[in-house]
Amino acid sequence: MPEAHGGIRPQELMQLGIDPNHIIDFSVNSNPFGPPPGLNDYLLDVDLTHYPDPQCYRLKKILSEAATTSVDCIAIGNGSVELIWACVRAFVSRSDRVLVVTPTFGEYQGALDLLGIQATEYQLDISNPNINVEEINNKINKIKPKLTFICNPNNPTGHVYTQQQVQLIAASCETVGGYLVLDEAYRAFAGLVQFAPNPFQNTIVLRSMTKDFAIPGLRLGYALADKKHIEAITAQCPPWSVSAMAQKAGEFLLVNSSKTERTITKTLELAKQFKRQLSSSGLTPMPSSTHYFLVNVGSATTIRRRLLDSYILVRDCSSFGLPEYIRISTRLPEENAQLCKVLAQM
Numbered sequence: 001m002p003e004a005h006g007g008i009r010p011q012e013l014m015q016l017g018i019d020p021n022h023i024i025d026f027s028v029n030s031n032p033f034g035p036p037p038g039l040n041d042y043l044l045d046v047d048l049t050h051y052p053d054p055q056c057y058r059l060k061k062i063l064s065e066a067a068t069t070s071v072d073c074i075a076i077g078n079g080s081v082e083l084i085w086a087c088v089r090a091f092v093s094r095s096d097r098v099l100v101v102t103p104t105f106g107e108y109q110g111a112l113d114l115l116g117i118q119a120t121e122y123q124l125d126i127s128n129p130n131i132n133v134e135e136i137n138n139k140i141n142k143i144k145p146k147l148t149f150i151c152n153p154n155n156p157t158g159h160v161y162t163q164q165q166v167q168l169i170a171a172s173c174e175t176v177g178g179y180l181v182l183d184e185a186y187r188a189f190a191g192l193v194q195f196a197p198n199p200f201q202n203t204i205v206l207r208s209m210t211k212d213f214a215i216p217g218l219r220l221g222y223a224l225a226d227k228k229h230i231e232a233i234t235a236q237c238p239p240w241s242v243s244a245m246a247q248k249a250g251e252f253l254l255v256n257s258s259k260t261e262r263t264i265t266k267t268l269e270l271a272k273q274f275k276r277q278l279s280s281s282g283l284t285p286m287p288s289s290t291h292y293f294l295v296n297v298g299s300a301t302t303i304r305r306r307l308l309d310s311y312i313l314v315r316d317c318s319s320f321g322l323p324e325y326i327r328i329s330t331r332l333p334e335e336n337a338q339l340c341k342v343l344a345q346m
């Protein structure tokens with residue numbers, strides 16, 4: 001079974017005799033500049049002797065102002081992945097159909113596996129950044145899914161749906177009596193406003209805070225939707241799933257979000273430079289509107305393994321059904337240069 005996610009696996013690396021602490025990780029699409037300064041010190045004061053607030057009220061309050069929405073229209077999760085799983089449990093039963101626009105993040109199907117549901121897939125053309133919404137809508141009208149998953153910007157392609165395209169898909173979902181789950185985990189990395197409200201009625205917007213703020217180890221994400229949908233999602237999450245540490249971090253990060261906005265803008269500039277450098281090294285990065293992108297390397301598994309010998313980790317895209325592609329996320333200039341150099345020598 002190909003690995004379903006990027007990220008460092010200490011067991012694999014230690015078996016290969018590679019020290020995980022020395023790895024440069026291009027396989028996870030986090031902000032390469034890390035969280036804003038001051039986060040670690042701020043977290044020293046977290047009270048670990050009491051249960052965390054099961055409603056995450058303080059965090060929701062700050063988020064409600066940032067996203068100009070009501071506290072009742074927000075759910076907080078232990079990473080947005082918890083909310084993906086909760087959406088499936090809240091809105092789908094075994095006899096329902098679900099549409100997933102692929103290749104995309106594997107956890108939509110991962111959550112559906114629990115109910116024994118195999119999603120119907122609409123296959124995007126990975127070489128064409130213009131998404132064919134008419135075809136997606138034809139599929140929705142044909143199979144009448146209870147739930148449709150789209151990822152915007154999409155992982156792993158970095159292709160973006162316009163607001164109007166999302167609106168058309170949400171409208172089709174509504175016509176057939178279904179819901180749209182709009183996964184915006186990488187929204188800010190497509191140059192879009194970070195905390196925009198959710199303008200759609202039958203749509204659950206999911207956002208991750210682990211990518212923008214570079215805190216995948218802390219786990220934090222949120223959903224924006226109608227109050228009744230939020231209640232249904234929250235009912236599917238265990239109590240206290242968001243730790244006191246994660247809640248407090250979220251509060252700090254939201255209050256200091258302008259610093260992160262600046263590092264995301266810088267990351268997008270670096271991405272353009274990085275793609276040019278890779279092209280000069282004889283590689284062909286696929287068109288992408290984000291800081292991560294696909295590159296055809298012939299055999300992703302072989303190249304990933306060989307790069308590990310140089311302490312470089314990339315995402316083998318075999319689990320996306322793309323065994324010839326690796327996904328690379330932009331990192332800091334000297335790290336990007338190092339990857340170009342090693343790839344050019346292969």
Ligand SMILES: Cc1ncc(COP(=O)(O)O)c(C=O)c1O
Nearest residue numbers: 079080081105155185208210221
């Ligand atoms: C598209 C997408 N959605 C959601 C997630 C989950 O993110 P989180 O860390 O918030 O659980 C990921 C993680 O890789 C992702 O790629």
